[in-house]
Amino acid sequence: MRPRQRPADIYLRFLQLTDSIRELPMLPALDPLEERMLQIIARMDTEGGRLSVRDMMARAELGAPATIHTRLKSMREKGWIALADTEDMRRKQIELTQAALLYFDKLSGCLIEAASHER
Template sequence: MKNKELQEIYFRFLNLVRSVEELPSFPKLDATENELLNLVAQQWKKGERLLVSDAIAMRAIGSPATLHARLKQLRDKEMITYVIETDGRKKYIEPTDGALKYF
């Protein structure tokens, strides 16, 4: 495929994504929420789960306070849920059905 054809496909893809994101029913996520949700979903897809403490420690994305706030916002938007194992000391993050529909 020629470079120009690939560019055209990519720009059509971007326009489609932008159109979907502008739908009223589409959840509005900021960049940090989007990155966190993508990380959670990637881990989940691999059969792994991300700990809340590990997500909050990701300084490349934001400060612990910012990440904690964004996790709360994602939870309020029903995009993630917390799963607590039997010992109660570890809290895992999993995408909700709404998040999977979002993807």
């Protein structure tokens, strides 16, 4: 008889699967702060909200505004985000690129696979 799967096993399997997709040659890797910022951008996008560079730099939990600005620049150069003009030419809207959306699709697939995986 097989041991019963614990809920933690699903999460651990998910982490294992996500490690494998991070090794794919999709986009350059993100550091932990950039990964957190990408999650914030994606959540705002999902909720239908808009997030400007200024809004992101105001998030104290991410660190100093200069650090956030540097990371946004890095994420843009790596191809994870794009900056779009707004009505006010001084403000730039942060948007996920198609490659970033594909990455989230792959993460979703990992979650589905982990949840359906039986030992």
